[in-house]
Amino acid sequence: MNIITVLHIPHSSSYIPAEEREDILLSDELLADEILKMTDWYTDELFTSDIVKCKFVRYPVSRLILDPERFEDDALEIMASRGMGVIYTKTSEGKALRHAVDSNTRKRMLEKYYIPHHASLSQAVSSILAKNGKALVIDCHSFPSSPLPYEIDQDKNRHDVCLGTDSFHTPKALIQLIALNLKKMGYSVGINQPYGGTLVPMEFCRKDRRVASIMIEVNRGLYMDEMTGAKTGKFESIKEQIQTLLCLIEEFQQQAEPDAGGEWRGITLKSQAARRLAWVTDVCYQTFSLIHR
Numbered sequence: 001m002n003i004i005t006v007l008h009i010p011h012s013s014s015y016i017p018a019e020e021r022e023d024i025l026l027s028d029e030l031l032a033d034e035i036l037k038m039t040d041w042y043t044d045e046l047f048t049s050d051i052v053k054c055k056f057v058r059y060p061v062s063r064l065i066l067d068p069e070r071f072e073d074d075a076l077e078i079m080a081s082r083g084m085g086v087i088y089t090k091t092s093e094g095k096a097l098r099h100a101v102d103s104n105t106r107k108r109m110l111e112k113y114y115i116p117h118h119a120s121l122s123q124a125v126s127s128i129l130a131k132n133g134k135a136l137v138i139d140c141h142s143f144p145s146s147p148l149p150y151e152i153d154q155d156k157n158r159h160d161v162c163l164g165t166d167s168f169h170t171p172k173a174l175i176q177l178i179a180l181n182l183k184k185m186g187y188s189v190g191i192n193q194p195y196g197g198t199l200v201p202m203e204f205c206r207k208d209r210r211v212a213s214i215m216i217e218v219n220r221g222l223y224m225d226e227m228t229g230a231k232t233g234k235f236e237s238i239k240e241q242i243q244t245l246l247c248l249i250e251e252f253q254q255q256a257e258p259d260a261g262g263e264w265r266g267i268t269l270k271s272q273a274a275r276r277l278a279w280v281t282d283v284c285y286q287t288f289s290l291i292h293r
């Protein structure tokens with residue numbers, strides 16, 4: 001089976017390189033607390049599979065050093081106005097995280113962290129695209145069960161899973177497939193709520209629909225104790241369900257082909273997992289065609 005999917009895991013690391021520590025203004029205790037709140041804990045374990053063949057691109061340092069999910073240019077980044085552009089200067093509570101970053105430091109950090117990470121991601125997508133004529137990026141995250149002060153969406157009623165989509169790069173059939181199967185598993189699903197959008201490497205962004213992308217964000221309250229950072233007893237079952245989801249997605253991306261307009265279509269589910277859930281997909285297509293008629 002050809003590999004079509006890249007699992008992008010940008011926020012699972014809590015690693016603060018020693019050479020960057022002195023620029024952070026927090027005490028060790030406050031830094032540990034900020035890492036606890038801001039890390040997408042265990043997403044590198046949740047979004048993995050022995051069954052599904054994927055490429056993994058995992059960012060190796062904490063987002064508190066530099067966030068690879070932000071635009072490189074702060075002028076394009078909505079969170080920059082909250083001190084949380086590509087290099088954060090504020091904490092999740094709006095307190096000082098580091099002093100303003102001068103242009104030399106910014107350049108050094110982009111070259112050290114941002115550029116190599118995005119080169120790896122682009123390389124993974126390009127090689128899949130060259131071989132198979134299509135590629136799928138799954139942007140893998142988790143989110144706190146209650147909104148942190150820096151967040152734009154402060155609605156306290158949060159879904160179990162949030163799917164982030166892009167009108168150009170996210171196949172509607174894929175949104176339906178994931179959302180309806182999650183609902184069948186018993187989870188509530190928000191589409192672009194509380195977080196919107198999904199990551200596509202810049203060279204393909206809004207240019208090449210053969211590169212599909214969807215963001216999957218899991219509520220941390222489902223699988224960990226957010227006060228201590230420890231996994232709960234439900235971790236393994238959530239991981240298993242994500243694995244089932246990855247199997248279904250793999251089948252979708254193996255079989256779906258971009259049509260003349262670039263929309264990925266043409267899926268017939270064959271696996272045991274898929275057959276078990278096939279009725280959901282049938283409903284999904286009927287619903288989709290009804291809605292979009």
Ligand SMILES: [Zn+2]
Pocket residue numbers: 010011040140141142
């Ligand atoms: Zn994240």
